[in-house]
Amino acid sequence: MKLDGSYTFDAPRKLVWxxxxxxxxxxxxxxxxxxxxxTAPDEYQAKMKIGVASIxxxxxxxxxxxxxxxxxxxxxGIDANGTPGFVRGEGTFELVEDGPxxxxxxxxxxxxxxxxxxxxxxxxxxxVAKMTVGQLWKAVDGQxxxxxxxx
Amino acid sequence: xxxxxxxxxxxINGQEYDGxxxxxxxxxxxxxxxxxxxxxxxxxEHGVCGACTIIMDGETxxxxxxxxxxxxxxxxxxxxxxxxxxxxxxxxxxxxENHGLQCGFCTPGILMTAVELLRDNPMPDDREIxxxxxxxxxxxxxxxxxxxxxxxxxxxxxxxxxxxxxAKAWPKAGGR
Amino acid sequence: xxxxxFEYFDPKTVDxxxxxLKEHADDDAKVLAGGQSLVPLMNFRLARPKWLIxxxxxxxxxxxxxxxxxxxxxxxxxxxxxxxxxxxxxKCPLLKDVTRWIGHTTIRNxxxxxxxxxxxxxxxxxxxxxxxxxxxVKVQGANGVRTIPIQDFLITFLTTxxxxxxxxxxxxxxxxPKNMGWAFQEFARRHGDFAIVEVGVTLSMENGAVRxxxxxxxxxxxxxxxxxxxxxxxxxxxxxxxxxxxxxxKAGAMTEPEADIHGSAEYRTxxxxxxTRRALKEARTRAH
Numbered sequence: 001m002k003l004d005g006s007y008t009f010d011a012p013r014k015l016v017w018x019x020x021x022x023x024x025x026x027x028x029x030x031x032x033x034x035x036x037x038x039t040a041p042d043e044y045q046a047k048m049k050i051g052v053a054s055i056x057x058x059x060x061x062x063x064x065x066x067x068x069x070x071x072x073x074x075x076x077g078i079d080a081n082g083t084p085g086f087v088r089g090e091g092t093f094e095l096v097e098d099g100p101x102x103x104x105x106x107x108x109x110x111x112x113x114x115x116x117x118x119x120x121x122x123x124x125x126x127x128v129a130k131m132t133v134g135q136l137w138k139a140v141d142g143q144x145x146x147x148x149x150x151x
Numbered sequence: 152x153x154x155x156x157x158x159x160x161x162x163i164n165g166q167e168y169d170g171x172x173x174x175x176x177x178x179x180x181x182x183x184x185x186x187x188x189x190x191x192x193x194x195x196e197h198g199v200c201g202a203c204t205i206i207m208d209g210e211t212x213x214x215x216x217x218x219x220x221x222x223x224x225x226x227x228x229x230x231x232x233x234x235x236x237x238x239x240x241x242x243x244x245x246x247x248e249n250h251g252l253q254c255g256f257c258t259p260g261i262l263m264t265a266v267e268l269l270r271d272n273p274m275p276d277d278r279e280i281x282x283x284x285x286x287x288x289x290x291x292x293x294x295x296x297x298x299x300x301x302x303x304x305x306x307x308x309x310x311x312x313x314x315x316x317x318a319k320a321w322p323k324a325g326g327r
Numbered sequence: 328x329x330x331x332x333f334e335y336f337d338p339k340t341v342d343x344x345x346x347x348l349k350e351h352a353d354d355d356a357k358v359l360a361g362g363q364s365l366v367p368l369m370n371f372r373l374a375r376p377k378w379l380i381x382x383x384x385x386x387x388x389x390x391x392x393x394x395x396x397x398x399x400x401x402x403x404x405x406x407x408x409x410x411x412x413x414x415x416x417x418k419c420p421l422l423k424d425v426t427r428w429i430g431h432t433t434i435r436n437x438x439x440x441x442x443x444x445x446x447x448x449x450x451x452x453x454x455x456x457x458x459x460x461x462x463x464v465k466v467q468g469a470n471g472v473r474t475i476p477i478q479d480f481l482i483t484f485l486t487t488x489x490x491x492x493x494x495x496x497x498x499x500x501x502x503x504p505k506n507m508g509w510a511f512q513e514f515a516r517r518h519g520d521f522a523i524v525e526v527g528v529t530l531s532m533e534n535g536a537v538r539x540x541x542x543x544x545x546x547x548x549x550x551x552x553x554x555x556x557x558x559x560x561x562x563x564x565x566x567x568x569x570x571x572x573x574x575x576x577k578a579g580a581m582t583e584p585e586a587d588i589h590g591s592a593e594y595r596t597x598x599x600x601x602x603t604r605r606a607l608k609e610a611r612t613r614a615h
């Protein structure tokens with residue numbers, strides 16, 4: 001499954017980068033996160049509930065951040081397993097400076113989805129993925145605004 | 152979660168059946184297992200194939216999309232109710248005479264659908280029959296003889312033959 | 328597959344249902360209406376509610392009545408009853424028309440208008456009809472009763488404004504003026520399948536020109552939407568073939584389609600354009 005998109009934050013690029021690399025912020029951004037722990041530098045383990053409306057599943061995921069080129073580029077790998085199935089994939093993130101207080105993140109992801117959710121849940125996949133990513137960026141935006149407010 | 156069973160009593164083909172079941176027990180499984188009426192078949196378990204179609208309180212229902220507990224106190228009619236005293240009903244005879252079945256897996260669902268279809272529309276044309284059975288999947292026949300059989304049944308009713316289950320499943324005239 | 332375990336409740340009033348939802352809030356409680364969408368999800372174990380609250384026994388929610396300029400329909404009114412209702416045929420003919428596209432007779436025997444709108448499948452017919460006609464939804468919950476315009480109720484893919492303790496109690500559709508033109512076009516691979524794309528149109532004409540046009544598109548976005556760019560292009564204009572084609576283009580430009588085994592995203596956009604044009608043409612024949 002291939003997805004891509006972009007999201008614009010009203011914040012300087014350094015702040016967006018720092019927020020995205022900060023495990024404390026990430027913990028609050030991942031939709032349906034129940035636990036989020038750093039297991040090694042740039043490696044995390046998370047338990048999360050992903051889905052929409054009544055169609056939710058619990059997943060245990062291993063996340064790692066790599067290919068970092070501060071503050072403009074990084075990649076993220078995910079290996080999530082749960083009762084409804086599994087998700088394995090990689091995302092590439094480019095942070096573009098649109099101005100002193102504007103940053104656009106252009107992202108693309110390539111994911112392999114398997115198990116129950118990929119088979120009988122096929123109709124749902126695209127919609128759920130879109131929604132989950134949307135929730136993620138909104139939450140990151142919220143975190144960034146919090147940091148800006150705190151300044 | 153500990154399994155909490157619940158008592159359910161329902162009437163199938165005029166006879167009462169009791170069960171002590173988990174709430175999640177599907178109606179089709181209750182009919183086949185607790186009631187031992189295996190004429191109703193499970194094809195897809197998500198409501199698209201129609202093999203599990205029965206009549207409940209005067210309307211066809213996908214029994215794989217209902218829980219047994221929802222049938223509490225209701226009147227159910229399955230394919231076993233069509234024949235009376237060992238005699239095939241006019242609808243069944245029409246299928247027999249017009250080769251309307253091969254493996255027979257979809258047939259019970261199609262028959263129950265046809266009972267309601269012909270009750271609502273005693274003189275359906277070809278298109279109306281096809282639309283009426285569009286919710287029932289058949290892998291064997293290609294549908295042609297099924298349509299022919301239903302049309303033939305409609306003719307039998309016009310000639311004065313009666314489908315025994317209709318008076319039982321719809322005791323009051325009118326209804327839906 | 329068989330569903331995961333749950334406990335089952337059978338309230339007889341809306342207040343009872345809300346009390347149950349309150350008791351089991353935060354713990355996977357779900358309202359069961361017709362079950363024609365929810366039970367398949369449960370059978371696949373894509374949905375695993377722990378507490379199932381069956382509202383089919385709340386008879387007070389089964390009604391179709393005219394209330395002033397509105398057609399008020401109780402949440403558990405069966406789709407089949409809407410299909411056969413003379414009141415609906417007279418006051419809201421488009422609603423009757425879209426109903427026959429919902430699955431098959433047997434599905435419509437159990438499926439409910441409330442359940443359909445609360446589920447908000449982007450390919451479903453009732454959310455589209457509601458968006459097109461400007462329906463309202465009545466919701467009752469722990470925080471009281473509220474009436475929500477459909478565009479605020481249907482949020483996105485399978486998501487509505489219903490909160491954890493809410494029960495959708497009524498859907499109300501505006502009575503359609505007698506001279507309003509209307510049409511509904513759906514494309515699916517087989518009759519009764521989920522729509523690939525569907526379009527609904529209403530037209531009010533004055534002196535041969537469009538006074539008001541409404542175009543709603545389903546199946547080509549996470550939620551049914553009004554193609555307002557296309558609607559604006561039609562206002563005050565005579566409906567030529569060329570203009571209807573342009574309206575189709577504008578409607579297509581507003582889609583955000585998914586690709587799946589039934590068609591690519593481009594195909595869905597294309598369908599939206601074609602069905603908009605066809606629906607406009609058909610609606611025009613009904614408008615007077």
